[in-house]
Amino acid sequence: MTESIYQQFSETELRILKARADRVARQVQGQEQVELQTVLSIKVGAERYALPIESVSSVYEDISIVPVPCVPDGVAGIANIRGRIILALDLKTLLNITAENSDTALVMLAESDLDVALLVSGISGVETLLTSTISPVPANGDVQKAAHIAGLFADGLALLDMASLVKRFSSD
Amino acid sequence: MQTTNTRVNFFRSIQGQILIWLLLLGLIPLLVLGITAYITAQNALRLGVEERLTGLVAVKQIQIRNQVAILEAQAKSFAASPDAVGDPTSPTPLGIQALKRLQNDASSADAYKALHAEMLRALQVADNTNSQSSGMFVTDSAGQILLSNIQAFPEGKAVNTEAYFAKGLSGTYIGDMQTVPGIATPISLITVPVLDAQKQPLGIVGIILEQPELEKILNDYSGLGTSGDITLLNQGQNLLTKSRFGTQAVDLHQHIDDVGAQQALKGVGTAEYSDERNTPVIGAWSYISELNWGLLAEFDQSEVYAPIDQLAVFMVGIVAIAAGAIFVLALILARNLARPITQVSSAAGRIASGALEERVNIQSKNELSILANAFNDMTSNLQRMVEVERNSKAYLENMVNSYSAFVSKVTGGDLTSRLQLAANGNGNGNGDHDGASDDLYGLGLNLNAMASGLTEMTASIREAATSVASAAAEILASTTQQIASATEQDAAVTQTMTTVEEVRTTVKQTAERAQAVADASRQSVDVSRSGQVAIVDTIEGMKTIRQRVESIAETILMLSERTQQIGEIIATVNEIADQSKLLALNAGIEAARAGEEGKGFAVVAMEVRQLADQSRDATGRVRSILNEIQQATNTAVMVTEEGTKGAESGMSLVERAGEAIRELAATIEEAAQSAMQIAASTHQQINGIEQLASAMQSIKQATTQTAASTRQAERSAKDLNDMAKQMEQAVSRYRL
Numbered sequence: 007m008t009e010s011i012y013q014q015f016s017e018t019e020l021r022i023l024k025a026r027a028d029r030v031a032r033q034v035q036g037q038e039q040v041e042l043q044t045v046l047s048i049k050v051g052a053e054r055y056a057l058p059i060e061s062v063s064s065v066y067e068d069i070s071i072v073p074v075p076c077v078p079d080g081v082a083g084i085a086n087i088r089g090r091i092i093l094a095l096d097l098k099t100l101l102n103i104t105a106e107n108s109d110t111a112l113v114m115l116a117e118s119d120l121d122v123a124l125l126v127s128g129i130s131g132v133e134t135l136l137t138s139t140i141s142p143v144p145a146n147g148d149v150q151k152a153a154h155i156a157g158l159f160a161d162g163l164a165l166l167d168m169a170s171l172v173k174r175f176s177s178d
Numbered sequence: 179m180q181t182t183n184t185r186v187n188f189f190r191s192i193q194g195q196i197l198i199w200l201l202l203l204g205l206i207p208l209l210v211l212g213i214t215a216y217i218t219a220q221n222a223l224r225l226g227v228e229e230r231l232t233g234l235v236a237v238k239q240i241q242i243r244n245q246v247a248i249l250e251a252q253a254k255s256f257a258a259s260p261d262a263v264g265d266p267t268s269p270t271p272l273g274i275q276a277l278k279r280l281q282n283d284a285s286s287a288d289a290y291k292a293l294h295a296e297m298l299r300a301l302q303v304a305d306n307t308n309s310q311s312s313g314m315f316v317t318d319s320a321g322q323i324l325l326s327n328i329q330a331f332p333e334g335k336a337v338n339t340e341a342y343f344a345k346g347l348s349g350t351y352i353g354d355m356q357t358v359p360g361i362a363t364p365i366s367l368i369t370v371p372v373l374d375a376q377k378q379p380l381g382i383v384g385i386i387l388e389q390p391e392l393e394k395i396l397n398d399y400s401g402l403g404t405s406g407d408i409t410l411l412n413q414g415q416n417l418l419t420k421s422r423f424g425t426q427a428v429d430l431h432q433h434i435d436d437v438g439a440q441q442a443l444k445g446v447g448t449a450e451y452s453d454e455r456n457t458p459v460i461g462a463w464s465y466i467s468e469l470n471w472g473l474l475a476e477f478d479q480s481e482v483y484a485p486i487d488q489l490a491v492f493m494v495g496i497v498a499i500a501a502g503a504i505f506v507l508a509l510i511l512a513r514n515l516a517r518p519i520t521q522v523s524s525a526a527g528r529i530a531s532g533a534l535e536e537r538v539n540i541q542s543k544n545e546l547s548i549l550a551n552a553f554n555d556m557t558s559n560l561q562r563m564v565e566v567e568r569n570s571k572a573y574l575e576n577m578v579n580s581y582s583a584f585v586s587k588v589t590g591g592d593l594t595s596r597l598q599l600a601a602n603g604n605g606n607g608n609g610d611h612d613g614a615s616d617d618l619y620g621l622g623l624n625l626n627a628m629a630s631g632l633t634e635m636t637a638s639i640r641e642a643a644t645s646v647a648s649a650a651a652e653i654l655a656s657t658t659q660q661i662a663s664a665t666e667q668d669a670a671v672t673q674t675m676t677t678v679e680e681v682r683t684t685v686k687q688t689a690e691r692a693q694a695v696a697d698a699s700r701q702s703v704d705v706s707r708s709g710q711v712a713i714v715d716t717i718e719g720m721k722t723i724r725q726r727v728e729s730i731a732e733t734i735l736m737l738s739e740r741t742q743q744i745g746e747i748i749a750t751v752n753e754i755a756d757q758s759k760l761l762a763l764n765a766g767i768e769a770a771r772a773g774e775e776g777k778g779f780a781v782v783a784m785e786v787r788q789l790a791d792q793s794r795d796a797t798g799r800v801r802s803i804l805n806e807i808q809q810a811t812n813t814a815v816m817v818t819e820e821g822t823k824g825a826e827s828g829m830s831l832v833e834r835a836g837e838a839i840r841e842l843a844a845t846i847e848e849a850a851q852s853a854m855q856i857a858a859s860t861h862q863q864i865n866g867i868e869q870l871a872s873a874m875q876s877i878k879q880a881t882t883q884t885a886a887s888t889r890q891a892e893r894s895a896k897d898l899n900d901m902a903k904q905m906e907q908a909v910s911r912y913r914l
Contacts, residue, residue, distance in 0.1 A: 044770040059770040065763050067756070116771075131787065132766035132780065 041137040047163060048113060049128040050097050051105030054163055056133070057124075061168040063116040065129050070110075082125045085112060090121055097124045100171060102150045115168070122172075135159050192519070193512035200508040205501055212493035219486045224460060227482045228448040230401065231462035231475045238408060239464050239473050241395045246387065246469060249368050250350060252307060253314065253385040257372045261300040262316060262383065264374070272297075274372060274380045277325075278318050294325070301325050305385075312365075312388045316372070317343065318381045328386065330360030342369045346382035352469055355389060355418045355430055364389045364418070364430050389428060393419045405478035413470050415439045423455065434474075438463055442472030450479065518546040522553060534561045577618045584625060591911050593633045597622045633912075640909040647902030650895055657892035664885035671878045678874055682867045689860035696857045699850030706843030713836035720832060724825040731818040738811040745804050748797050755793035762787035 012020060045056035046065070066087055071094050073083040082096035094112060098105055105127070112123040140157035143164075156167040188194045256262055264273020271280065271293060280290035297316075305314045305327060313328030321338025323331055337343045345351035346369025353367040366387040372380045396408050396419045407422040417424070417432040424432065437451040442463035453459045458479040465472050518540050525538045534557060540550040584597050599622045765783035769776030 046767060046770075059767060062767050062771075064767060065760065067760050129763055131763065132770050132783075134770075 042134050043137045043140075043165075044132065044134045045163075045165065046113065047130040047133050048097075048111075048124075048126045049130060050101060050126055051103045053101075053103065054130065055097075055101075056135075056159065056163045056165045057113065058165070058168060059132065061116055063114040065114070066112045066123075067129070068110050069112050071125060082109075085123065087112070087114075087123075092121045092123045094123050094125045095171075097126050101154060102148055115172075133163075135163070140165065192516050193509075196512040196515070197505065197508045200504050201501060204504040205497060208497050208500055212490075212497065216486060216490055216493070219489060220483060223482055223486060224450070227460050227477050228462060231406075231460065231477060232446075232448060234401065234408065235462050235464045235473050235475045238396060238475075239466055242392060242410070242466065242469070242471075242473070245391060245395065246352060246368065249385050249387055250352070250370065252304060253368055253370045253383045254350070256301065256304040256314065256316075257370045257383040259300070259304070261297055262372045263380065274316065274318055274324060275374075281324075298325055298327070302327055312391075313386045315384050316381060317384070319347070319379055324381070328361075330358050331384070342367045342384065343382060345369070346384065347371050347379045354412050354470065357430060361386075361388070364428060389418065393428075397422075402475075402477065403481050405481045406475070407477075408473070408475040409434075411439055411442055411472045411474060413443060415443065418471065437461070438474045438476060439472070442474040444472075518542065518550070522546075522550060525553070529557060529560075534564065581618075581622065581625065588629055588632070593629055593636070593912055596626045596629060599623065599626075636909055636912045639905065643902055643905035643909060647899060647906065650898035650902055654892065654895035654899060657888055657895055660888045661885065661892060664881065664888050668878070668881045668885060671874065671881050675871070675874045675878060678867065678871045682864070682871060685860065685863050685867055689857065689864055692853065692857035692860050696850065696853040699846060699853045702846045703843065703850050706839060706846050709839045710836065710843060713832060713839060716832045717829060717836070720825055720829040724822060724829070727818050727821040727825060731815060731822070734811050734814045734818060738808065738815070741804055741807050741811065745801065748800050748804065752794060752797045755790045755797065758793070759787055759790035762790060 015023065044059040046059055046062050047054055047056050049055075069085050069087065071083040071085050074081065077083075080095050080100045082094040082099075085092045085094050092112070092114065096109070098109065109125050109127050111126050111129050113126055113129065114121070114123045139160040141160075142157055143152045143155050145152075154167055154170050156165045156170075158164055189198070260268065260272055262274055264271075264275055271277075271289070277290070277293050277297060280286050280293055283290075301314055301316065313326075313331070315323050315326035315328060315331045317323050317337060321336055321340075321343050323333050323335045323337060326333050331337070342351055342353045349371065351367075351369045353369070355364045355366050357364050366389075367384055368387060369382045369384045371382055374380050392410060396410060399406055399408070399422060402408070409421050410418040411434060412418055412430075415434050416430050417428055417434060418430070420428050421432075426432070434454055436453045437449060438453065438459075438461035441447055441449070443465055446464045448460070448462040450458065450460050453461070453476055459476040460479060460482060461474060461476040463472060463474045521540065522538055525536050528536045536557065537554050538550040540547045581597070584595070587595050599619060762783045765786070766780055769780035769783055772779070
């Protein structure tokens with residue numbers, strides 16, 4: 007049957023089709039060379055950040071946070087998610103961003119031994135981006151914020167450095 | 179002396195009566211006999227013609243059937259022959275199927291030509307067996323003409339759409355007359371099937387019946403006189419053969435619509451009717467069922483009944499001659515009888531007018547001469563009696579003259595004279611006048627006694643007259659006084675009456691005005707009543723409006739509640755959309771973490787998230803629309819509340835207006851009643867015045883009558899006075 011299909015085309019058409027098939031096939035081969043990074047994009051105040059997807063366990067919205075006394079600045083409080091007591095870190099404070107304190111969205115982290123979640127302003131969605139487009143953080147910005155940013159994607163999305171964040175928390 | 183009318187109406191006279199009765203007796207039997215003979219002869223003639231026409235129609239019908247049957251047999255015999263059906267034992271090919279096969283096979287053109295020529299020759303032979311046929315043709319089972327000796331049906335022509343082909347395949351078919359291009363006269367086609375051994379149709383054989391062949395049969399008018407006609411009609415009542423009176427050739431469009439044509443297509447029969455030319459005819463007809471044609475023969479009634487019309491003329495002549503003869507004879511007889519009677523009657527007339535010497539002279543010796551003699555005797559007796567009467571009359575005149583001379587003396591006032599009476603029977607000595615002279619003597623004595631009585635009476639009257647004259651003078655004086663007083667009274671009464679009439683006129687005007695016021699106020703009452711009714715209606719209307727507005731308000735409130743319920747539902751949907759979005763995010767994260775295996779699931783999660791976003795957008799729009807509805811319903815509630823208030827204030831206004839109109843009506847009614855009372859009392863016043871006027875009228879009449887009677891009394895008194903004087907004068911005339 008396939009033979010009969012190809013029989014319909016002229017030699018020029020067959021040549022064009024073959025070139026197209028080669029082109030598509032080459033793209034698939036080339037994809038292996040490109041490195042991709044899947045991230046969760048979030049909002050903190052008016053700014054957008056990206057979290058590597060490997061470090062995210064799940065997300066929640068409209069969760070009420072219970073403040074805990076005598077804890078460091080970055081700790082927003084604790085929250086009850088499906089019977090589990092979660093420690094909520096205020097990302098706004100960690101990144102030194104000033105905004106109204108009305109965040110309710112939680113991002114559960116996967117890499118910590120503890121049940122830790124980041125309190126953020128909003129969750130945008132899961133995105134897949136090329137690692138080749140990551141550029142280093144400019145040196146003239148906020149030092150505290152720059153310490154937790156691994157790099158900037160082409161569209162201005164800042165990739166957070168999870169290790170640095172967790173380390174800061176554990177150091178505090 | 180009055181003479182009797184001797185002129186007699188001729189029809190009542192003896193002569194006239196004899197004439198009329200003899201004429202009737204002679205002519206009635208003649209007329210009865212003549213009319214009976216006419217009717218019987220007419221019936222016999224008609225029956226004869228009907229039988230003749232019926233027989234003719236039967237014969238013509240058989241001839242037409244034979245004609246058709248011969249052609250049908252001719253076609254059938256060819257259809258059954260080996261030339262048409264084919265013959266398996268024949269060394270050479272034969273029949274329709276073989277011809278068809280050879281025609282289609284291009285390689286055997288010569289064989290086809292040979293077979294075609296042979297079959298055409300056989301067809302020609304079959305056709306020529308009967309001189310009346312004018313052509314035949316053969317088709318195959320598909321309706322194509324294979325053989326033909328008619329130019330109008332050429333070989334190769336397809337006739338499969340024609341009715342005669344389809345019907346001819348299944349059995350013998352005889353078609354109606356039709357016109358065919360190429361043939362001058364109309365034809366009828368007869369088709370029969372060609373069947374093979376298995377009774378399967380191979381084709382048809384058609385044969386042509388030409389219309390002139392039918393005309394040959396029908397246009398023979400022997401035995402039909404000068405007006406007999408015989409024609410053939412098809413089911414559309416169109417002429418198939420030429421009529422004896424037709425001028426144009428048969429074109430199958432000459433529609434005949436008389437009684438005969440209608441009946442000829444239904445059965446057999448005869449009748450009298452008016453045909454297409456409006457000529458009364460006797461017709462006979464017969465329906466030929468297998469051909470679906472009607473045969474109609476007609477004979478003009480004028481020709482059939484010609485002999486009896488001659489008979490009628492002859493009868494009229496005989497009746498006229500007989501009437502003349504009877505008239506002459508009756509006239510002679512009547513004259514002989516009537517002449518003596520006329521003589522007697524004219525003599526009697528002359529005697530009646532005084533000619534008593536008249537006598538009748540009749541020569542004949544029969545009953546009439548006896549009558550004449552008796553009449554003469556009667557006249558003689560009458561003459562003698564008149565003579566006696568004349569003598570006694572002369573004596574009576576003498577006596578009466580002497581008595582009247584005495585009476586005129588008494589009348590002249592000489593009461594002293596007396597009649598000189600002769601003794602009994604001392605007249606002029608004629609014994610015939612004894613009885614009369616006795617009576618006249620008695621009368622003379624009485625007259626003398628009357629003269630003596632008159633003398634005494636005149637003396638006493640003279641005394642009485644004197645005393646009456648003095649009394650009458652007194653009465654006259656008193657009545658003259660009375661008349662003067664009656665005249666004064668009459669003048670006074672007339673003045674009073676004039677015054678009463680003036681008062682009456684014034685009161686009447688017052689009454690008319692009062693009546694007009696009463697009428698006007700009654701109209702006002704009516705108007706105010708209708709105003710009240712209108713107010714009640716208006717109040718009802720306002721109530722209805724208020725109810726409607728209230729129900730609208732309720733409906734709008736309900737709508738508002740429903741809108742709120744919808745808002746709650748929208749909130750729920752919104753929540754669900756949020757949760758869906760979150761779930762989709764989590765699912766996306768799980769899928770990303772799963773790496774290559776989770777990629778498909780990631781797409782699904784993305785789609786679910788987009789759906790959740792769309793739900794959110796939609797609910798947002800619904801919420802804004804709901805808000806608009808809520809605002810609109812709020813406005814509507816306010817507006818309806820205002821409407822309710824407006825209706826209520828309208829109602830109170832209308833009720834106030836009603837109250838005002840009711841009060842107004844009451845006032846008007848009172849005014850109307852007073853006006854009516856005034857009108858009524860004025861009417862009573864008029865009545866009283868009219869009674870007064872009539873009383874015055876009767877007083878005046880009485881006064882006038884009194885004056886008149888007083889004058890009468892005065893006149894009577896004067897008359898009485900005059901009469902007393904006259905009486906004295908009259909009595910003084912008599913010498914005592």
